[in-house]
Amino acid sequence: MRMHRLLAEAAAEIAKSVFREHRVLDHELAAAFDANPRWGKRDRSFIAETVFEVVRWRRVLGFLVDSEETTALCAAQWVRMGYDLPDWWNYNGASVDEIRSREAEIAGQPRAIRESIPDWLDELGVVELGDAWDAEIAALNQRAPVYLRVNTLCATRDQAISWLAENHVTASEVPGLPDALVLPAGKVLPKPLRLDGRIEIQDAGSQMISPLVDPQPGERIIDACSGAGGKSLHLAALMQNEGRVFGMDVDQKKLSELERRAKRARASCLKTKLIVETMAEDFAGVADRLLIDSPCSGLGTLKRQPDLKWRLKPAQLDRVRAIQQELLENYTAMLKPGGRLVYATCSILPSENRQQVDRLIASGGFSLIKEKPVSPHQTGFDGFYAAALLKNG
Structure with a gap:
């Protein structure tokens, strides 16, 4: 797959601001999308996935390219996403073949690298949670679906499901939580529906x-x-x-x-x-x-x-x-x-x-x-x- 240079550069700049200036990722993405209204749904999706996964897997990607430079981390992530690296993307890191060959070595790395967390946080997790830390940090590295809470002052859960379906949004009940719905993986809620009042975005937990x-x-x-x-x-x-x-x-x-x-x-x-x-x-x-x-x-x-x-x-x-x-x-x-x-x-x-x-x-x-x-x-x-x-x- 090929990618657009302006979008690639925008994604790398956002990731760089998160790492170097400690900016909040959600805020940086929202500001970039507001400043570029001509970006389509696919463009925004490419940028968001790139930045979120580069930030999530920073240390894994650094291991794959043997570099901490944001341009190299992005290159490794795009290889993982199935993109061809274009000639115009200059980065100081391992080649595409080397990146792919190192994938098999991730499982043998220390937990702080394979789960992509700071060393001090890994040490704290062990002290506080013991053997449970392994499973918890692995779970926290999984992508989260969008959960909704039905506002029962405005609608029942069945009514909310029907209303969402009328607006081309599929939502399923969450077992054990009477007001909760979940969207299919990777789906988001259109802004007009978020502002309606019948539902609120709220994690099931x-x-x-x-x-x-x-x-x-x-x-x-x-x-x-x-x-x-x-x-x-x-x-x-x-x-x-x-x-x-x-x-x-x-x-x-x-x-x-x-x-x-x-x-x-x-x-x-x-x-x-x-x-x-x-x-x-x-x-x-x-x-x-x-x-x-x-x-x-x-x-x-x-x-x-x-x-x-x-x-x-x-x-x-x-x-x-x-x-x-x-x-x-x-x-x-x-x-x-x-x-x-x-x-x-x-x-x-x-x-x-x-x-x-x-x-x-x-x-x-x-x-x-x-x-x-x-x-x-x-x-x-x-x-x-x-x-x-x-x-x-």
Whole structure:
């Protein structure tokens, strides 16, 4: 297969910005697509696949070409994708024949190379997860399909499936998750459908968190780290718009996006609150149920964010663990005695998950009801953790 020079150069530039300037891959792709509206569906697909796989398999590709230069990494990826390398693509690396011959040697390389992760992260995974690390990191290197959550304030799951089919989108039910749908591998959702309000893009693992809160109609629920509000919207649907969901965050832009999404989703019970220093005091004892979807390493989302493993540093992990501990110490004041706390992360590391919960329990005042780790290896979903606890009255 042949490729277009401008598209090849664009893909390499995006990958270079991710590696050298630590840019966020999703944002760089979106900016490139916005700046080049004439690129067709096939063009965008070529660029996205190239960049995502070069970022995902950086160390494997580096082994294949014996080079760390982005142009060489792209060349190795295009060989893997079945493209002929044109004469105009100059790179300093192994030849096409050498790349193909080295493919058989990947399995014999150290795990950090064959799974394409930094050495320090591989060492941490072994310390925290032991023998389970092998399977988990392998699962996190698989491409993720698009999962949808049906917004039951606007449609049933059957109605959503029919509506999507009318718009030439095939969606299947996800066993065990009553509101979840999944698209065929490699398929995406057209923008007009994303903005309709009947469905939300939300990983299946993420859809397990809000039901653990068990919100009831008429209650006051606080989502203390809501971001743009995927779980807040799910909570509003679960409580049938009866009661109040407070979506709180330190970022006003994210809260503004949540307000737009809530309007589309007809989630009239949802109210946003910008977090201020006195928030825990202002809302002391208000919540019947409290969700702390804490800042974390994000390691459970490497399927969708392979660039994260190159940006993340050990010092950042230390900082997020400190933030998690602080949130559990301070924000739990917003919960009534006898209320239910759900602590959640999108990490698979015990130091961010059960160890934080055990520290809270040991400090007194909370009892564990149940926990729900979501393993990428066992489920195929993103990695999550959630624990439900009772605030002793």
